[in-house]
Amino acid sequence: MDTTPLPDALETVPALDAALTEWEHHGRPGLPDRGFALSRLPGRERRGIYRVRDARSGGDADPVADPVFEPEGHILRMAPSPDGRRIAVQLAERADEDAALVLVDTATGEARTYPEVRCRYDPVLWSADSSRVELVAGGSRRFVELDADTGDVRTSAAPPDVRLRLFPGGGRGLLAESRPGSATVLTDRATGAVLGEFPAVVRVLAAAGGALVDTGRRIAVLDARDGTERWSWEDPSLRVTSVAARGGGALREVLVAGVRAGRSVLVRLCEGEASDDRPVAYRGEPAVATEVGADGGRFDVLIEGPVLPPRVVRADELLRDTPRGGDRTDRTEARAAEQGAGRVPSIDDGTDISVEGPAVAARAVAPRAVAAEEPSGRERGAGHPADRAALTAQGTPPDAPTIARTERHASADAADDGTHGLTEDPAAPPHTRTAGEQPREDRSAEQRTYRASHQTTEPTRTTKRDSAPAPSPLATTERHAFPADDGTDVPVVVTSPVDATGPAPLILTCYGGFGVPSLATFEPTVPTWIGHGGRYAIAQIRGGGEHGAAWREAGRGAAKARGIDDLAAVARGLVGAGLTRPDLLVLVGASHGGVVAASCAFGSPGLCAGVVSTAAPLDLLNLGAHPLGRHWTGEFGGPDGAAEPGPDLDRRNERLRRISPLHRARSLSAGTTGLPRFLGIVLDEDSRVAADDTLAVVDALRRVGGDAALWRAPRTGHGGNHLDSLHLLGATVLSFAATTTRSARSARPPRTTIPEAGKGL
Numbered sequence: 001m002d003t004t005p006l007p008d009a010l011e012t013v014p015a016l017d018a019a020l021t022e023w024e025h026h027g028r029p030g031l032p033d034r035g036f037a038l039s040r041l042p043g044r045e046r047r048g049i050y051r052v053r054d055a056r057s058g059g060d061a062d063p064v065a066d067p068v069f070e071p072e073g074h075i076l077r078m079a080p081s082p083d084g085r086r087i088a089v090q091l092a093e094r095a096d097e098d099a100a101l102v103l104v105d106t107a108t109g110e111a112r113t114y115p116e117v118r119c120r121y122d123p124v125l126w127s128a129d130s131s132r133v134e135l136v137a138g139g140s141r142r143f144v145e146l147d148a149d150t151g152d153v154r155t156s157a158a159p160p161d162v163r164l165r166l167f168p169g170g171g172r173g174l175l176a177e178s179r180p181g182s183a184t185v186l187t188d189r190a191t192g193a194v195l196g197e198f199p200a201v202v203r204v205l206a207a208a209g210g211a212l213v214d215t216g217r218r219i220a221v222l223d224a225r226d227g228t229e230r231w232s233w234e235d236p237s238l239r240v241t242s243v244a245a246r247g248g249g250a251l252r253e254v255l256v257a258g259v260r261a262g263r264s265v266l267v268r269l270c271e272g273e274a275s276d277d278r279p280v281a282y283r284g285e286p287a288v289a290t291e292v293g294a295d296g297g298r299f300d301v302l303i304e305g306p307v308l309p310p311r312v313v314r315a316d317e318l319l320r321d322t323p324r325g326g327d328r329t330d331r332t333e334a335r336a337a338e339q340g341a342g343r344v345p346s347i348d349d350g351t352d353i354s355v356e357g358p359a360v361a362a363r364a365v366a367p368r369a370v371a372a373e374e375p376s377g378r379e380r381g382a383g384h385p386a387d388r389a390a391l392t393a394q395g396t397p398p399d400a401p402t403i404a405r406t407e408r409h410a411s412a413d414a415a416d417d418g419t420h421g422l423t424e425d426p427a428a429p430p431h432t433r434t435a436g437e438q439p440r441e442d443r444s445a446e447q448r449t450y451r452a453s454h455q456t457t458e459p460t461r462t463t464k465r466d467s468a469p470a471p472s473p474l475a476t477t478e479r480h481a482f483p484a485d486d487g488t489d490v491p492v493v494v495t496s497p498v499d500a501t502g503p504a505p506l507i508l509t510c511y512g513g514f515g516v517p518s519l520a521t522f523e524p525t526v527p528t529w530i531g532h533g534g535r536y537a538i539a540q541i542r543g544g545g546e547h548g549a550a551w552r553e554a555g556r557g558a559a560k561a562r563g564i565d566d567l568a569a570v571a572r573g574l575v576g577a578g579l580t581r582p583d584l585l586v587l588v589g590a591s592h593g594g595v596v597a598a599s600c601a602f603g604s605p606g607l608c609a610g611v612v613s614t615a616a617p618l619d620l621l622n623l624g625a626h627p628l629g630r631h632w633t634g635e636f637g638g639p640d641g642a643a644e645p646g647p648d649l650d651r652r653n654e655r656l657r658r659i660s661p662l663h664r665a666r667s668l669s670a671g672t673t674g675l676p677r678f679l680g681i682v683l684d685e686d687s688r689v690a691a692d693d694t695l696a697v698v699d700a701l702r703r704v705g706g707d708a709a710l711w712r713a714p715r716t717g718h719g720g721n722h723l724d725s726l727h728l729l730g731a732t733v734l735s736f737a738a739t740t741t742r743s744a745r746s747a748r749p750p751r752t753t754i755p756e757a758g759k760g761l
Helices: 014-023 315-320 525-531 549-553 557-576 592-603 647-659 661-667 692-703 723-740
Strands: 036-039 048-053 064-069 074-080 086-092 099-105 111-119 132-137 142-147 153-157 163-167 174-178 184-188 194-198 203-207 210-214 218-223 229-234 238-246 253-260 263-270 273-279 288-295 298-305 308-314 431-433 475-483 489-497 506-510 535-539 585-590 610-614 677-683 708-713
Touching (some): 014 525, 036 064, 036 074, 048 074, 074 099, 086 111, 099 142, 111 132, 111 142, 111 153, 132 163, 174 203, 194 210, 194 218, 210 238, 238 298, 253 288, 253 298, 263 288, 263 315, 298 315, 308 315, 489 525, 506 592, 535 557, 557 592, 557 647, 585 723, 592 610, 592 661, 610 723, 647 661, 677 692, 692 708, 708 723
Parallel strands (some): 238 288, 585 610, 610 677, 677 708
Antiparallel strands (some): 074 086, 086 099, 099 111, 142 153, 163 174, 210 218, 229 431, 238 253, 253 263, 288 298, 298 308, 475 489, 489 535
16 A cells, blocks of 8 residues: 655645635624524634624624633533533544533633543533533543532443433433434433433433423423423424424423425424424525524524525524525425335434535535534534534534535534334324324425426426526525436535536535435535536435435435435436536545545546545445444444354445445556546544545555545544634645636635525525
């Protein structure tokens, strides 16, 4: 294998570098939590914790921020005390997601660090009187109890081979126990009573006497004393990504953000009944709700779009707004929900391997991109959508993606599907269920697609371009769908310059794993690439969480090849529709998305001009060589370490060999025509994916005369990253795409203020 030292920098295109810097000026606000927000302010490279004061005008709720804690390190999570005097912070010195517990005094900014308590996005539980902090520290595998007044720490060993988390509720909190292959058990710590067993637990919200449990698919409100179910709500067509509640102990009003038919939706529940259910729109334009929160007696939503920088907006404004051309969610049949069947594994079954960072790199890495900024500190679980996506250690990924680097960072619970299978009735709408009543499947959804043939068909075939208002000054975003080889329509969201005509350089990204949704969110690399005259596309391939549990199952495990084939079908469809050409097309993926992109490119020479794979496990027969690889075998359909030799093991290994990017690269022969350029990116501080696979792929491609480069992104990890690291990563991926497509030129002047979300979604 080539042992040449990895370069710390590759040549970048100056115009792209400069434009990216302009777009990065936009910050990423956090939602208020007990009066504090974990945010990256405009023009700053790092996230900090701020005391928020309202500066509301119209529907926008972006607050004025007073600094409380602005460290040099990476904040993974924050948890303010009930009295607001202190904040428990998980702070990592490097981008390796290995954090220490820090207690911050909000009045003075004084910080006390407890280096012996190693954290990794672990939920934190405050006592009602704010005197005590408790958590199960995932890094040190210890139960931790901290006296907030004296600073005394007591710890005890946590049992091995079980994931333990503490959530609010009851007299002393609730304990969630998750074991591989088993349901998650929720127990009242004060009484020892088992409140219930769930396919997964993404988050728990509590108020006096009540506890709301989110499984990723179903919302249930329990009596925290005995587990009696007060009400529950489930929409089988909806993937829940964020939840907030208000209304006292009964948790009467709940706001849900989710994904249905590939689109972001908001649902308001009043005691279990949906009083509002509509696609997310901002000033008449489709947008994405990344997170919802309840603070100060009202609901707020963090929204964004491909060229709409993230902002906090009051939920009431969004629930009154609708996309131009449509009102509430249009419930035409969602054919995607009918693809595939069988059990959908929960997050407790395995860990998502998406990366968080630049969309280009990340969507090279994850749906949202490879190295992203840190996850929010709110107790929201991991579901930005992003949302995101990241290779997490405890069986749940942080938030996931866009083109070259994503700033959003969801918590470690993001990829939890929370579903064990589909039921039989396809006609029933979402409804409130009483305890013991069985759920019914709803396959209805809003999806409309656009075929390369430009022929209009019935809505169930959905080939008509979505109606949209007049173009925005910068970009237009449209939804298309192209048939896979089995006839299934595979959706793709394409953002283009408003004046684009004919084929253009196009970056095509995907994620397609662990049930994580890939939506068109803001990442500075996207408008930078658009300003360069390129198009940016997100393929919603099978295996992802955009189109229901069956869509996710249809690209998981033994069916993993289906998502790879879907990406190839989308690439050919984009060419056939005249949006790009093979010599102008670059596939970009991070983490799980990097596996899919590389396998697709190596398996179909001539399909594209180049491929970027970031922080991806590219040898599917050797997942155990990665720090967290044991959590991913179920997603790829590979054997675990205990598998017995025999025909079954041989068949599984052969199936993996056929789709493994490393083995596809090694099967190429010298002189293969149409071999794409390859950029393999490894992350300097990655605690999830090792670099060896990428080194081996580069070596294999060079042996057959391929143009393959390897780059180590400095000071960058698989989870949260600072803006300077993300900038270098994003500029590198964009520059590779520009030189590969021979489109490197002066970029259009960047816009630092974007008044509109852009046309369509």
